Amino acid sequence: MIEEKSLDVEKTVLVGIINSFQDSEKSKEYLDELAFLAFTAGGEVMTRFTQKIDPPNPKTFIGTGKIQEVLEFVKENDISSVIFDDELTPAQQGNIEKLLKCKILDRTGLILDIFAQRAQTSYARTQVELAQYEYLLPRLKGLWTHLERQRGGIGMRGPGETEIETDRRIVRDKISLLKKKLITIDRQMATQRGNRGALIRVALVGYTNVGKSTLMNVIAKSKVFAENKLFATLDTTVRKVVIGNLPFLMSDTVGFIRKLPTQLVESFKSTLDEVQEADFLLHVVDISHPNFEEHIDSVNQILKEIKCLDKPTLMVFNKIDAYVAEPWDNDELVEQRGPAHFSLDEWEKTWLHKANGRALFISALNKENLEEFRKRIYKEVRDIHITRFPYNHFLYPEVAEE
Numbered sequence: 001m002i003e004e005k006s007l008d009v010e011k012t013v014l015v016g017i018i019n020s021f022q023d024s025e026k027s028k029e030y031l032d033e034l035a036f037l038a039f040t041a042g043g044e045v046m047t048r049f050t051q052k053i054d055p056p057n058p059k060t061f062i063g064t065g066k067i068q069e070v071l072e073f074v075k076e077n078d079i080s081s082v083i084f085d086d087e088l089t090p091a092q093q094g095n096i097e098k099l100l101k102c103k104i105l106d107r108t109g110l111i112l113d114i115f116a117q118r119a120q121t122s123y124a125r126t127q128v129e130l131a132q133y134e135y136l137l138p139r140l141k142g143l144w145t146h147l148e149r150q151r152g153g154i155g156m157r158g159p160g161e162t163e164i165e166t167d168r169r170i171v172r173d174k175i176s177l178l179k180k181k182l183i184t185i186d187r188q189m190a191t192q193r194g195n196r197g198a199l200i201r202v203a204l205v206g207y208t209n210v211g212k213s214t215l216m217n218v219i220a221k222s223k224v225f226a227e228n229k230l231f232a233t234l235d236t237t238v239r240k241v242v243i244g245n246l247p248f249l250m251s252d253t254v255g256f257i258r259k260l261p262t263q264l265v266e267s268f269k270s271t272l273d274e275v276q277e278a279d280f281l282l283h284v285v286d287i288s289h290p291n292f293e294e295h296i297d298s299v300n301q302i303l304k305e306i307k308c309l310d311k312p313t314l315m316v317f318n319k320i321d322a323y324v325a326e327p328w329d330n331d332e333l334v335e336q337r338g339p340a341h342f343s344l345d346e347w348e349k350t351w352l353h354k355a356n357g358r359a360l361f362i363s364a365l366n367k368e369n370l371e372e373f374r375k376r377i378y379k380e381v382r383d384i385h386i387t388r389f390p391y392n393h394f395l396y397p398e399v400a401e402e
Contacts (some may be wrong), residue, residue, distance in 0.1 A: 010080040012043040013073060015062060017086065019054035027085075029291055033258070034085050034107060036209075041114050046077055060099065061092045071100050083110055086259070090139040107259055108135060123185050130178040137171050189273070198389070199240070200248040200381045203278035205303065207295035208255025210286040211318040213237075215364040216252040219374070236274050243378045246385070251278065256299050272306050279384050281313040282377075287352075287361070288322035314358050314380060316373070321363040 016031045018024050027050055035045045051066045060067050061084060070082060081103040088096070088106040097104045105113075112132055119125045204212040220239035238251045251274045275281065283299060285292050303309040352359060360376055362369045 009042055009044045011046050011078060012038050012081045012083055013070065013079050014038065014045055014048045015070065015082060015084045016048070016050045017054075017056060017062065018050060018052040019056070024050070024052075029294075030085050030258070034083060034110070037107070037110050037114065038083060041110060041117070043081065043083075046079060047073060049073075056086070057092075058089075059092065059095050061086070061088055061096065067096070067099055074100055074102055081105055083107075093139060111257070111260075123182075123189070126178055126181055126185065130175065130182065133171055133175050133178065137168065137175070140168055140171065186273075200280065200384050200388075201251065201274075201278045202241075202248055202280045202282060202377065202381065203251045203253060203275045204282050204284055205253055205275055205299060206255060206284035207286065207299055208257050210255065210284045210289075210295070211364045212252050212255065212284050215282075215284060215316070215318065215362075216250065218364050218367060218370060219377075220250055238274070243374050243381075246378060246382060248381045248385075251275075256302050258294070258298050260302070275303070275308050276306055278308075278311065280380055281308070281311050282316050283313050284316045284318050286319050287317040288319040292317075312380065312384070314360065314376060317352060317359060317361045318364055320361050321366050321368060 014031050014034050016027045016034070018027045022030065031048050031050070035048075038045050049062075049066060049070055051062045053063055053066075057063055062070075073079065074082065079102060082096070082100055082105070084096075084104070084106045086106065087108045088104070093104050093106065112128070112135055115124075115128045116132065119128045204216060206212050216237065216239065220241045236251055236253050238249055241248055241250045253272070253274055281303075283296070285296055289295065300309060303311075360369065360373055362373050364370070
């Protein structure tokens with residue numbers, strides 16, 4: 001069973017590599033994101049280690065010299081956890097733990113831990129638990145030796161902590177039961193979606209922590225949990241929204257992330273059904289993030305995997321109030337992106353607007369340009385509604401009422 005209690009902040013160390021797939025700059029970006037993940041899970045990052053190695057060491061992922069360097073830091077600073085940015089094989093994880101004599105996590109394990117913290121409904125808990133068991137199954141050998149210490153903390157929430165005696169057969173049986181439970185819940189949710197009638201469905205999609213829940217709260221006048229941490233929203237929330245006299249359904253979905261664990265993609269496919277069944281997508285982007293273009297690509301890749309990339313989509317660039325031109329931007333970028341704190345007219349002259357002709361620029365937190373946002377949603381939903389129900393087009397004027 002997944003724990004809900006909060007735990008004390010624990011000292012962590014991050015480890016990343018530089019190889020043919022990611023240069024030093026890319027490695028730094030990933031470690032920055034990993035640090036935010038660690039913070040979200042309740043950890044304090046004491047330092048980072050990187051090594052240029054291609055391919056990774058099959059036994060310890062990084063070289064023996066770097067392992068020794070990490071070991072010395074772990075001993076001197078009483079480090080609880082060492083977190084690797086890439087997924088470790090069960091053998092690598094076991095070998096590293098024997099050498100460092102502390103808790104070893106990879107990016108997948110860390111994300112699973114955050115999901116275990118954030119899952120609120122029975123459905124989300126079941127999905128997370130399934131993903132945890134599938135992740136743990138190949139790692140059962142030698143796993144219980146460190147779980148027996150009952151230390152808790154990052155990576156220790158979930159099935160392992162309370163079922164130390166679990167063996168492979170029991171875990172497989174548990175996975176089978178969870179899958180059956182999800183199938184039952186999926187049917188119930190499909191029935192619920194079918195009972196929503198003929199209302200147009202709009203889904204908020206985007207990278208994690210881009211402001212989807214904040215936007216949902218403003219537009220739908222709801223109280224969806226929103227926080228400046230990754231994966232603040234795990235359970236899909238659906239609200240009825242009325243703009244002018246036009247009603248429609250808006251759903252807030254789980255945020256995407258780079259290197260999303262396979263176990264989560266599989267177990268959360270039902271959550272993504274809200275995206276698959278949506279008539280219209282609002283792709284929310286954090287314009288203030290220095291790597292927002294990569295975030296767009298990551299989201300589009302997942303949308304492609306679930307066959308939703310061709311759905312009608314409006315790009316919504318959020319957090320324009322937080323955008324600041326980086327001091328190292330070259331002249332060309334400054335010319336394209338302009339100075340900090342663009343006016344709305346200036347945003348519409350940028351390359352972003354030209355490249356995304358349907359784009360809008362807003363600040364959900366400061367409620368900036370939301371009237372234009374409402375008008376655009378009204379128009380898009382109205383067009384879909386009239387196409388589907390041409391006989392009652394006269395009910396909705398062409399422009400949203402003020």
